[in-house]
Amino acid sequence: MPTDRGREVLDFLRAYIARHGRAPKLREIARHLEIGSRGTVHRYLRALEAEGLIAIEPARARGVRLRRKAAARPFVLPLLGRIAAGRPIEAVPGADEIDLSEFFVAPNRFVLRVAGDSMVEDGILDGDMVIVEWRETADNGAIVVALIDGQEATLKRLQKNHDGSVTLRAANSTMPPMRYAADRVRVQGVVVGQFRSYR
Amino acid sequence: MPTDRGREVLDFLRAYIARHGRAPKLREIARHLEIGSRGTVHRYLRALEAEGLIAIEPARARGVRLRRKAAARPFVLPLLGRIAAGRPIEAVPGADEIDLSEFFVAPNRFVLRVAGDSMVEDGILDGDMVIVEWRETADNGAIVVALIDGQEATLKRLQKNHDGSVTLRAANSTMPPMRYAADRVRVQGVVVGQFRSYR
C-alpha cells in the first residue's frame, strides 16, 4: 500500500501513460506534483517497484512500466443497448460495456479529416474523421485511401476488375466511378473506422 | 522502445510515407526535426531497425520501409491531415494528433447501437454507435435520445416550438416529423459523437 504521495505518483503515471503511451521522465513527474528534486521522485518510484506495482528499467529514460496490478482505467464506456424509433432501449445481453480502444487503436493507424461529399452515401460526411490502417493491399469493396499517379489522394471504394485494372467508386451518385490501370493506383491504407463529434 | 527523438523520427516516417508513398531522405528527416547532421539521423534509423520497427535497404536512397510492428500509442492516433478527392492530403497545422479518450470518454456518457434508418440523412446508419451524454435539456437542433410518454425511446433531432410543444424530426424524408405536447417528451441524453467500425 503506497503512501499518499506515492499514490499520487502512481495516479500520474497511469494518466500519463494512458495519454502518451510511454512513461514520463522524473522531471515531468516532479513538475506535476510540485516536487523540486528528481531524487525524491525516484524514491517514490523505488517504493512502488518494491510493492510490485511498477517495473523500472535501470538508467533508461522513461524506463517505467506499469504492472498488471496497477493497470490504468480502461478506455471504456457503458453500452446501454440498442435504440430504434418507436421502441424502448433494448438491453444487449452479454455486452454491457464497449472498449473504444479495441475499435480504434492499433498499430499503424492514423486519422484523416474528410473534406467533401464524395462518400456521403456511405455515411461519411464532410468534416468526419476516418481511421485508416496503413496497408498496401485491400479487399474488394473496402474503402481505401488511394494515391493516383503518385499525386492525388482520394477516399473511395475499391473494386478490382478481372482484367487487372482498378475502379474507384465514390459513394455519391453525382460522381461517376473512375477506372485506372493497376500501376497508376497505389493503396495507402484501408478505412477501418469512422467517427464524428457534434461539439 | 524508442527514445523520444527516435519516436519522432518514426512518427515523421509514418506521416511522410502515408502522404508521399515513399520514404523521405535522411536530409528531409533532419530538416523536419531540426537536426544538423545526417549521421545523427542515421543512428536513429539503425536503432529503429534494431527494434524491428523499420527495415533499411542498405545504401539506397529512400530505402526505409515500415514494418507492421511499428507501435502506436494507446488512445492517441496521429492526425495526418485532410483528404479530399483530387488533391494530396493536406497537413493540418497545429493539430498532429487526436486523443480519442478526450474526444469521447466522460463519466456521464454511454454508447447506444443504432437500429434502423431514421437518421440516415445525417450520416447515422443502421448499426452505427452513438455516444450519448446524459442530460435532460438540449439545444434546438441537437440530436437527442427522447422518451415519449415514458415508453418509446427514439433518436431524433429536437425542435422546440414557440407554443411550448416539441417536434421530433427524423433525418429520413420518408418519415414525417412528429409534434408532441411538451410534457409527453422527456430528453434523456444528447448525442455528442458517433462512430462506426468496418470490421
Place this chain on the structure above:
DNA sequence: GCTGAATGAGAACAAAAGGAGAACATTACA
C-alpha cells in the same frame, strides 16, 4: 520530551540521450 515515518531539497556521479561534423562508399542522375 523522544522516535520513526513521510516528505522534501539538493549535491554528486555515471550513463544515456542527443547532436556536430569529418571521412568514405555507394547511388542517383544529368
Place this chain on the structure above:
DNA sequence: TGTAATGTTCTCCTTTTGTTCTCATTCAGC
C-alpha cells in the same frame, strides 16, 4: 561517364536523465 547527392561509419562533445547519497522539516503517537 563524371559529378553531385545520398547513405554509412566514425569520433568527440554537451546536455539530460536516472541514481544514490546526506541533511532538514514536519507530524503523529507513545
